[in-house]
Amino acid sequence: MQDFEVVSADAPSRGEKQPAPQAGSGFPRAARLLKHADFERVYKQGRRHFSPHMTVFFLPQAEGHARIGFTVGRVLGGAVQRNRIRRRLREAVRLCRSTLQGAVDVVINPKKSVLTLEFAVLLEEVGRAFTVIARKLAEK
Numbered sequence: 001m002q003d004f005e006v007v008s009a010d011a012p013s014r015g016e017k018q019p020a021p022q023a024g025s026g027f028p029r030a031a032r033l034l035k036h037a038d039f040e041r042v043y044k045q046g047r048r049h050f051s052p053h054m055t056v057f058f059l060p061q062a063e064g065h066a067r068i069g070f071t072v073g074r075v076l077g078g079a080v081q082r083n084r085i086r087r088r089l090r091e092a093v094r095l096c097r098s099t100l101q102g103a104v105d106v107v108i109n110p111k112k113s114v115l116t117l118e119f120a121v122l123l124e125e126v127g128r129a130f131t132v133i134a135r136k137l138a139e140k
Contacts, residue, residue: 026094027090027093027094030065030067031065031066031068031097032067032068032069033067033068033069033105033106033107034069038067038069038105039069039071039107041059042057042058042059042069042105042106042107043057043107045059046058046059046105046107047059047136049129049132049136051125051128051129052111052113052125053110053111053113053114053117053121053122053125054108054109054110054111054114054125054126054129055108055111056106056107056108056129057106057107057108058104058105058106058107058133058136058137059104059105060102060103060104060137061103061104061105062103063103064103065102065103066097066100066101066102066103066104066105066106067104067105067106068093068097068105068106068107068108069105069106069107069108070086070089070090070107070108070109070110071107071108071109072085072086072089072110075112076110076111076112076115077112077115081115084115085110085114085115088114088115088119088122089108089110089114089122089126091119092119092122092123092126092127093108093126095123096126096127096130097130099127099130099131099134100130100133101134102137104133104137106130108126108129
């Protein structure tokens with residue numbers, strides 16, 4: 001009997017090196033809200049912006065840079081649907097993040113419609129929300 005290895009056409013071979021991710025192309029850990037206490041502070045002390053497919057909470061900070069978090073509850077579907085919503089939002093935020101200038105913590109709470117929404121519309125809505133937040137922060 002002969003030993004053989006099954007290789008998928010999509011998977012790289014074991015010895016093959018993966019291309020390094022490009023600088024600035026991701027959503028770095030420093031740009032994310034990660035702690036429960038930070039989320040609570042934004043909810044309790046921050047302001048809100050309502051849009052058709054999401055509610056955006058934001059709280060200006062004294063120093064630092066913009067940090068963004070997502071809350072996708074179980075009411076929005078199973079784990080697969082919630083993760084898809086999170087991935088779509090993360091990509092939209094990554095593309096629009098430069099709109100936010102200064103130190104602000106943002107929490108995005110999506111509605112179920114984000115799952116089936118055209119990505120261009122989602123991108124426009126996230127960009128509009130960030131523009132409104134930047135304008136409100138400039139007023140202070």
